[in-house]
Amino acid sequence: MEIFYKKGFIKIKQNIDFNFLTSLFQEDEYRSIFSKQCHQDHILNTSIQIMNIENNSNLKNIYNILNKNFNPHNIKTDLHAFFSFNSGSSGRPHRDPYGVFLLGAYGKTLYIVEGKEYLVEKGDVLTIPQNALHKSISITPRIVLSLGTKVY
Secondary structure, eight states: OOOEEETTOSOOOSOOSHHHHHHHHHHSOOOEEESSOOOGGGGGGSOEEEOOOTTOTTTHHHHHHHHHHHOTTOOOEEEEEEEESSTTOBOOOBOOSSOEEEEEEESOEEEEETTEEEEEOTTOEEEEOTTOOEEEEESSSEEEEEEEEOOO
16 A cells, blocks of 8 residues: 545545534543553643544444545454644654554644655545554644554
């Protein structure tokens, strides 16, 4: 898989913002984690991940569109949301053992993939190949949806 980056690739009709995330937690008990270790006095300076939201009725259409476009072999996938409240929040540099397909849902996120920079905004898609070194940095408060191969 090669890096694919397309501005405005998917038109997101619903308003996916922080109120939307709050409604996710009210509807179901999704697992959420900090994307990296953070000091207890500065937890809002990190990115947070909400896991396995692919069956949420409000996200099912987006999940299906991502699968249709980026999962030609119909392998098992999951959908996660990553969000940050503060500009400058970042995940740690890491490699995933599977390809990742990112969709900007809110705000602006800078991704550094193998040393090259990509600005992801609402509707933009960025694919990150398996084992590619990458890191995210919030330019503004942001929400990004991530389609990946189901690994658990």
